[in-house]
Amino acid sequence: MTVAVRGLDVALGGRPVLKGVSLEVPAGSWTAVIGPNGAGKSTLLRAVLGLLPCAGEIAVAGADLSALKPRQRARLVAYAPQSPNLPVGMTVFDYTLLGRSPYIPHLGRESARDRTIAGEVLDRLDLTGLADRPLDHLSGGERQRVVLARALAQQTSVLLLDEPTTALDIGHQQQVMELIDQLRLSDGLTVVTTIHDLTLAGQYADDLVLLSGGRVAAAGAPGEVLTRAAIQEHFDARVHVLPGPDGRPLLSLERP
Numbered sequence: 001m002t003v004a005v006r007g008l009d010v011a012l013g014g015r016p017v018l019k020g021v022s023l024e025v026p027a028g029s030w031t032a033v034i035g036p037n038g039a040g041k042s043t044l045l046r047a048v049l050g051l052l053p054c055a056g057e058i059a060v061a062g063a064d065l066s067a068l069k070p071r072q073r074a075r076l077v078a079y080a081p082q083s084p085n086l087p088v089g090m091t092v093f094d095y096t097l098l099g100r101s102p103y104i105p106h107l108g109r110e111s112a113r114d115r116t117i118a119g120e121v122l123d124r125l126d127l128t129g130l131a132d133r134p135l136d137h138l139s140g141g142e143r144q145r146v147v148l149a150r151a152l153a154q155q156t157s158v159l160l161l162d163e164p165t166t167a168l169d170i171g172h173q174q175q176v177m178e179l180i181d182q183l184r185l186s187d188g189l190t191v192v193t194t195i196h197d198l199t200l201a202g203q204y205a206d207d208l209v210l211l212s213g214g215r216v217a218a219a220g221a222p223g224e225v226l227t228r229a230a231i232q233e234h235f236d237a238r239v240h241v242l243p244g245p246d247g248r249p250l251l252s253l254e255r256p
C-alpha cells in the first residue's frame, strides 16, 4: 500500500475530529475522500502529510512523513491545499518552480531541467499564457490550477489534493481530472483527493471513502458507496442515483 492509515485519531482545539480512521490506497490507484462539510476530510489529508499531532499508524510510500524533514517529505508526496497562502507579487512561473525546491541544492539555483519541467506542467494545465502574471492577478479557477501545477512540478509518486476542482468550470474540471488520471496511468501516481462533487468522484476514483463525523462511514467502489440511502443519511440530501454509460453512478438532486 502506498498510503496506509490505521486507527487514526486526531484532536484539534481539544475536540476529536478524526476517530479510528483507516484507509489503504494501493500504489497507482485513486481514492476520493468524500463527506459533508466538517467531516474531517482536509484534516485527514493534513494528518497523512505528517502535519498534525495524531495517534495511530500512517505510512506514505513506506515512510512516516512526520519523522522526515520538509525537503525529504516533499520528494515523496505533493500536496495541493484547499486555500494556500499565495505569495503576493510572485509570478505563476516562479510559483510553479517552487515545486522543484526539494531538488535544488541549498544556496543553489534551479537547473534548466527544473525550468523545463515547470514550463511543461504549465502547458499541460493550459497556463502557459499566464506564466508571467502575478498570482494576485488571477481568477479563482486560474489560481487553483496554479496550485496544482506547483504540486505536479514536484514529480512525486504520491499526490494529495484537497478539493482540486471546486473553483473550476466544467471544461477545466474535466481537463484537471483527465490529466491526473493520465499521470496515474503513465507514471503510476497514487492519488488521494477530497472532493465535493460526488458524481465526479465516482467517475474518476477507484475507491471512495465516505467520512462522516470524523469516522469512516463507508468505503469501497463508487457504486457501493454512492447509494441513495448513504447520501440521505450522511448529507441529509435526497438524490437519484442512476448507473452511467460505464456503470459508474450518476447523482442528481431530487426536488421535494
Ligand SMILES: Nc1ncnc2c1ncn2[C@@H]1O[C@H](COP(=O)(O)OP(=O)(O)OP(=O)(O)O)[C@@H](O)[C@H]1O
Residues within 6 Å of the ligand: 012, 013, 015, 017, 035, 036, 037, 038, 039, 040, 041, 042, 043, 044
Ligand atoms: N484548528 C482547528 N481547531 C479546532 N477545530 C478545527 C480546526 N481545524 C478544523 N477544525 C474542525 O475540524 C472539523 C473538520 O474540519 P475539516 O476542515 O477537516 O473538514 P472537511 O471535511 O474538510 O470540511 P469541508 O467540506 O467544509 O471543507 C470541523 O468541525 C472544523 O471546524
